[in-house]
Amino acid sequence: MYRRGDVVLVNYPFVTEDGVQQKLRPALVISDPNAPRRFPDDVMLAAMTSQHVDHLMPNEVMVKASGPDFPSTGLKVTSLVRLDFLMTVPSFLVRKAIGRLSPRQMTGVDECSKRSMGLK
Secondary structure, X not given: OOOOOEEEEEEEEEEEOOEEEEEEEEEEEOOOOOOOOOOOOEEEEXXXXXXXXXXXXXXXXXXXXXXXXXXXXXXXXXXXXXXXXXXXXXXXXXXXXXXXXXXXXXHHHHHHHHHHOOOO
């Protein structure tokens, strides 16, 4: 079972001129496995990208490679958590967990989630 804060690898869909494609990408588990759900094996994910940006959008959280908590993430380079790119998938589609965000990093994700959804 994947836990909230896990960094996992999953095939994310994206659309090109050739149609829908999939690439193995990191994602952040944002669902709580203990919360009651109709489909308990589903996991809610936020996409992550290593694409460089000059400034953060209000719905993005940067996970810096230079940060003290970075080694535990399992990521290779500085990455963004994109809270505007969410997906729910059956847990069997997740390939594996590669690391975890720290409680401090997850606090940033929580604050950004609230802003992104108009809850704060």
